Amino acid sequence: MSTQREPQVVRGLEGIYVATTELSRVDGENGRLYYRGYDIHDLVKYGDFEETVFLLWYGHLPTESEYDAFRKRLINYRFLPENLIKMLPLLPQGTIPITAIRTFLSALAAWDPWAEDNSRDAELENAARLTAGIASLLAKVQRVRTGQEIVEPRLDLDHASNFLYMFTGKEPSTEASAAMNAFLILYADHGFNASTFTARVTASTLSDMYSAIVAALGALKGPLHGGAMEAAMRQFIEIGHPENVDAWFEKALAQKRRIMGIGHRVYKTWDPRARILRERARVLAEKSSEPQWFEIAERLAERALNHPYFQERRLFPNVDYYGALVVYYLGIPPELYTIMFALSRVAGWAAHVIEQHADNRLMRPRALYVGPEHREYVPREKRT
Ligand SMILES: CC(C)(COP(=O)(O)OP(=O)(O)OC[C@H]1O[C@@H](n2cnc3c(N)ncnc32)[C@H](O)[C@@H]1OP(=O)(O)O)[C@@H](O)C(=O)NCCC(=O)NCCS
Numbered sequence: 001m002s003t004q005r006e007p008q009v010v011r012g013l014e015g016i017y018v019a020t021t022e023l024s025r026v027d028g029e030n031g032r033l034y035y036r037g038y039d040i041h042d043l044v045k046y047g048d049f050e051e052t053v054f055l056l057w058y059g060h061l062p063t064e065s066e067y068d069a070f071r072k073r074l075i076n077y078r079f080l081p082e083n084l085i086k087m088l089p090l091l092p093q094g095t096i097p098i099t100a101i102r103t104f105l106s107a108l109a110a111w112d113p114w115a116e117d118n119s120r121d122a123e124l125e126n127a128a129r130l131t132a133g134i135a136s137l138l139a140k141v142q143r144v145r146t147g148q149e150i151v152e153p154r155l156d157l158d159h160a161s162n163f164l165y166m167f168t169g170k171e172p173s174t175e176a177s178a179a180m181n182a183f184l185i186l187y188a189d190h191g192f193n194a195s196t197f198t199a200r201v202t203a204s205t206l207s208d209m210y211s212a213i214v215a216a217l218g219a220l221k222g223p224l225h226g227g228a229m230e231a232a233m234r235q236f237i238e239i240g241h242p243e244n245v246d247a248w249f250e251k252a253l254a255q256k257r258r259i260m261g262i263g264h265r266v267y268k269t270w271d272p273r274a275r276i277l278r279e280r281a282r283v284l285a286e287k288s289s290e291p292q293w294f295e296i297a298e299r300l301a302e303r304a305l306n307h308p309y310f311q312e313r314r315l316f317p318n319v320d321y322y323g324a325l326v327v328y329y330l331g332i333p334p335e336l337y338t339i340m341f342a343l344s345r346v347a348g349w350a351a352h353v354i355e356q357h358a359d360n361r362l363m364r365p366r367a368l369y370v371g372p373e374h375r376e377y378v379p380r381e382k383r384t
Helices: 038-046 050-056 064-076 080-088 097-109 120-145 160-169 175-184 194-204 207-223 228-239 242-254 274-285 292-305 308-312 319-328 334-358
Strands: 024-027 032-035
Touching: 024 120, 032 050, 032 274, 038 175, 038 274, 050 064, 050 080, 050 120, 050 160, 050 175, 050 334, 064 120, 080 097, 080 120, 097 120, 097 228, 097 334, 120 160, 120 207, 120 228, 120 334, 160 175, 175 274, 175 319, 175 334, 194 207, 194 334, 207 334, 228 242, 228 292, 228 319, 242 292, 274 292, 274 319, 292 308, 292 319, 319 334
Parallel strands: none
Antiparallel strands: 024 032
16 A cells, blocks of 8 residues: 555645745735734834835834934935946837836846845845835836936935836825825735745745846736736726716626726735725825726725625725726826836845745745656657
8 A cells, every 4th residue: 555645736826835924914804914013004104115124124113223224225226327227228119118127127136246145134235226226217217218308316205205206207295105105015015925936936046136036027027916906997997987887897797807906815805905095095086187087996896895796705905906096196107007016015025035045945846747657759750
């Protein structure tokens, strides 16, 4: 009798724990999210993106002097190498923005003297360069591809406001800065999602942080992961007017079409990030000349939340539903939403690379072979 157990194949690794983490805890049943034990509501209410990033990388909330020094370090890295900036217009016209960012983020490693150094100190420096760098890159790439003058970074603005300033060329309102900060805080980390897992697999080979983050960006690009925010916004635009919601909803149900921005693998109640971003979107919509997008989203969510189909399946709005509206009202076009996600998540990916390298084990699962057993080799001239 064989003592060997039949190997179990768990498609998509669903329900499998492959590592431990101290970074974020997702409580899907109760709709809570914590970063290193802090409720995201508190981090959004009292802090800014820089504070959350410090928390993720260093394990504690910064003191006043730690915060100041950290902020200055990020500010330094807002300035990209001159020769990298010269490369920005060289990609063919029509290159999709995330392809451009993935390329230039990878190129940034060439200017980083510590790029190949996996020590904790070097990785904390690389993480700062990547987090500040991706924001400058996105703002500059967008201005180049839309034929506008590049806007240089400001030293007096926080990370969120400086990004909006470099992107739009205008200093953002207090509400816009607050919404951008909330957006960045809320997307920073979320357990072992596909892109984070990709970063950790890459880091587990003892490859460097840049490689891990470029790989993660590649995973995020897929429509099953980072694409939902853009799809949610395009759906609101397709509906067009609040009065069209009911008919659109009935048709979507009849066609078994998924409502983008609704449902979540882990949250079986409201995604806590969606609730926070909903309020930020409401404030921005009130001040906007296009309040209809928020009204459409609200009416559609109400229809879904009150419908037995969604109630039975425990489907609620997720982070991308209201995240899409927030970034739309901040003046970001939908084709950039996946990179907007990365602008925040880069901090989480970096934290995971540091965590992986601190206690590394090569990630190397197995595949159950189901192909033919033994086939006889026939020389080419005898094959029919
Ligand atoms: C996020 C998502 C992939 C999670 O899916 P999941 O946990 O694998 O759930 P399933 O795909 O197994 O769906 C469970 C049931 O709910 C239905 N469902 C899930 N999301 C739905 C949606 N947004 N609209 C309509 N029906 C939906 C499925 O059709 C399925 O119905 P069935 O049991 O009759 O077949 C899914 O909810 C979805 O596709 N949402 C829209 C895309 C999105 O917003 N993604 C961003 C996630 S943060």
